[in-house]
Amino acid sequence: MEFIVCKFGGSSVATSEKLRQIVKIMETNEQRRCIVLSAPGKAPGFNIKITDLLIEAAKKAIRCEDYVSVLTDIKTRFLSIYEPLKVPTGVINEILSDLDSRLASDKNHTGKFRDLIVAAGEDLNCRLFAQYLNVIGIKATYISPKEAGLIVTPVFGDAQPIGDVSLKLASLKSIIPEQIIIFPGFFGFTEDGDVATFSRGGSDLTGAILAESLDVSEYENWTDVDGIFSAHPHMVSNPQLIPALTYKEMRELSYIGFNVLHEEAVKPVMRKKIPIRLRNTNNIENEGTLIVSERLPSERDVIGVASGGGYCSFTLQKFLMNREKGFGRRLLSIFEDLDLSYEHCPSGVDNISVILDQGQLKPEAVNTIIRTIHDQLHPDEIRTEFGIALVSVVGEGLIHKIGVMAQAATALSRAGVNIKMVNQGSSEISIIFGIDASDEKKAVNALYDEFFAR
Ligand code: ASP
Secondary structure (H helix, E strand, O other), X not given: OOOEEEEEOHHHHOOHHHHHHHHHHHHHOOOEEEEEEOOOOOEOOEOOOHHHHHHHHHHHHHOOOOOHHHHHHHHHHHHHHHOOOOOOHHHHHHHHHHXXXXXXXXXXXXXXXXXXXXXXHHHHHHHHHHHHHHHOOOOEEEOOHHHHOOEEOOOOOOOOEOOOHHHHHHHHHHOOOOOEEEEEOOEEEOOXXXXXXXXXXXXXHHHHHXXXXXXXXXXXXXXXXXXXXXXXXXXXXXXXXXXXEEHHHHHHHHHOOOOOOOHHHHHHHHHOOOOEEEEEOOOOOOOOEEEEOOOOOOOOOOOEEEEEEEEEEEEEEOOOHHHXXXXXXXXXXXXXXXXXXXXXXXXXOOEEEEEEEHHHOOOOHHHHHHHHHHHXXXXXXXXXXXXXXXXXXXXXXXXXXOOHHHHHHHHHHHOOOOEEEEEEOOOOOEEEEEEEHHHHHHHHHHHHHHHHOO
């Protein structure tokens, strides 16, 4: 039998109603036999995610401050979700008491302690959800990432799965025909047996690791939106839903502006070419967006238009720069030495620009960069510019289609948008334009109209 891994995000597990909805989703397709849950997110009357409450409790405990009221809020929240589902209060309280032992544990290593507390959101939620399923007569079992062998690096708060993890998890395959697996997202265990979490949003990664290990036919990622749209709904009104796109297209779109999946979640599924389907828990009828390794050539050439603001550029002019060996390397190493990462580095005959996310720059950094460039590279001129937006046109079709660049540039010029920089990535599946931030919405709409509304 083929299986599907389903991961439900924080908003999909935020209330009793949502959990009933998950059961309905499980029942409509019997292949959904491995369920990964996040910790409850925001819900009406609860405007803080459980994960954030746990972070607060951990901070207070580390500083030896009183955390009782935060702890009470966390427990009350879980009780408010599971009591209406008829999970006996005694059972809920017993499961929640695990939090008391976690908070009382050793705090010498703050990272370790923090992760132990924060991971409880997913862990307790899964134990409770498995109880709920049992109460309503569904055979399901909570699986601990420790017993299953989800071993991760000891980088607390930003752990990564360790090499052969998928082999270990593959043994879960034997349980699945008998019982539905309920697996907590967001964390694993180090080789020393300590809990270590992934970075925020990391339950997506857990789902992807399980999808790879169990060789599933599909990885369903359930959230509160219908899927991925061709442009951000804040920028374009009623953009089209993308029915299918490739892993690479998704990566390009999420690079600027599209907050789709946790960045690291694509890698495990990509290795085995397992399709990911993004779906809406609140709109089961909608098929969502499918992310695959290859799309049919007949589908759209351009799949989406993404954008994001807050970039700046350092542009150097130096006569005969093209003959100076190592110029680019030395320029980029100035940024590296200041621990800054750059996004693009377009160059001309005698000029080169470095474009970076200006959010990383401390106020004094700009002068330091300019001074160092002057001292080390002796350019004729340096220009800086802030408040740049990047707009990108993405699609596998760009590789073979002639004229996409011309079409995009014409659309921008018709809309009166000045192009400051163009970068057609080496992958050839995106064209990125640097424009003035004040033109961002105009540019996105012009490009969307050009490629989708005609
Ligand atoms: N609960 C964690 C967070 O809020 C992980 C997740 O939901 O994926 O980041």
